[in-house]
Amino acid sequence: MQKKHSKAQLIVIEGPDGAGKSTLQRGLAAQLTALGITVVQSREPTNGPHGTALRQAALSRRLAPEQELELLLKDRRAHVDNLIAPALARGEWVILDRYYFSTIAYQGAAGLDLTMLQAVNEAFAPPPNVLLLLDLPVAESLKRIKDRGMASDDFERPSTLKRVREIFLTFASLPYAAVLDASKPPDELLAAASAILVQRELVRS
Numbered sequence: 001m002q003k004k005h006s007k008a009q010l011i012v013i014e015g016p017d018g019a020g021k022s023t024l025q026r027g028l029a030a031q032l033t034a035l036g037i038t039v040v041q042s043r044e045p046t047n048g049p050h051g052t053a054l055r056q057a058a059l060s061r062r063l064a065p066e067q068e069l070e071l072l073l074k075d076r077r078a079h080v081d082n083l084i085a086p087a088l089a090r091g092e093w094v095i096l097d098r099y100y101f102s103t104i105a106y107q108g109a110a111g112l113d114l115t116m117l118q119a120v121n122e123a124f125a126p127p128p129n130v131l132l133l134l135d136l137p138v139a140e141s142l143k144r145i146k147d148r149g150m151a152s153d154d155f156e157r158p159s160t161l162k163r164v165r166e167i168f169l170t171f172a173s174l175p176y177a178a179v180l181d182a183s184k185p186p187d188e189l190l191a192a193a194s195a196i197l198v199q200r201e202l203v204r205s
Contacts, residue, residue: 020186065107101168
């Protein structure tokens with residue numbers, strides 16, 4: 001890839017645990033940094049007080065969907081105000097491992113209204129320039145979680161993940177979205193994501 005311009009871009013990587021989001025984030029950041037682009041990497045939930053409380057609760061018991069949503073929105077507002085918006089204002093590229101699409105998918109799978117979830121997030125959270133949806137069959141996601149020794153929680157029940165995957169795939173129709181096959185090796189996944197940036201004319205090949 002070759003640098004085209006330094007205009008700020010928000011790139012969001014979404015998908016279930018085990019799909020390779022963090023690995024892809026690091027790979028894209030390294031490629032873009034090599035082009036002279038300033039890249040900020042972050043994730044949601046953040047390590048702030050609200051995100052930390054949500055992750056800790058998930059390891060012992062899942063909160064009510066309404067409580068999860070309250071924590072997620074507080075965490076995201078702080079994230080947008082303190083990191084995402086300032087970085088974009090400086091002309092930097094921001095790459096996120098999860099964003100409000102995960103909230104819609106996971107809290108939607110827990111029974112909250114999808115239209116409401118979309119509305120309350122889009123009211124303050126800037127939409128991405130590129131949304132990379134890493135699609136992975138539920139069985140493969142669960143296998144990777146187990147193989148990596150990751151802690152399992154209520155978010156990772158097969159029935160929950162099935163519904164989460166269905167909701168994630170509804171975002172494929174968004175003009176800035178692209179679905180990538182997360183069952184492919186990391187280097188092939190990175191190549192596919194890089195090709196998306198070239199196709200969108202954000203960088204040159």
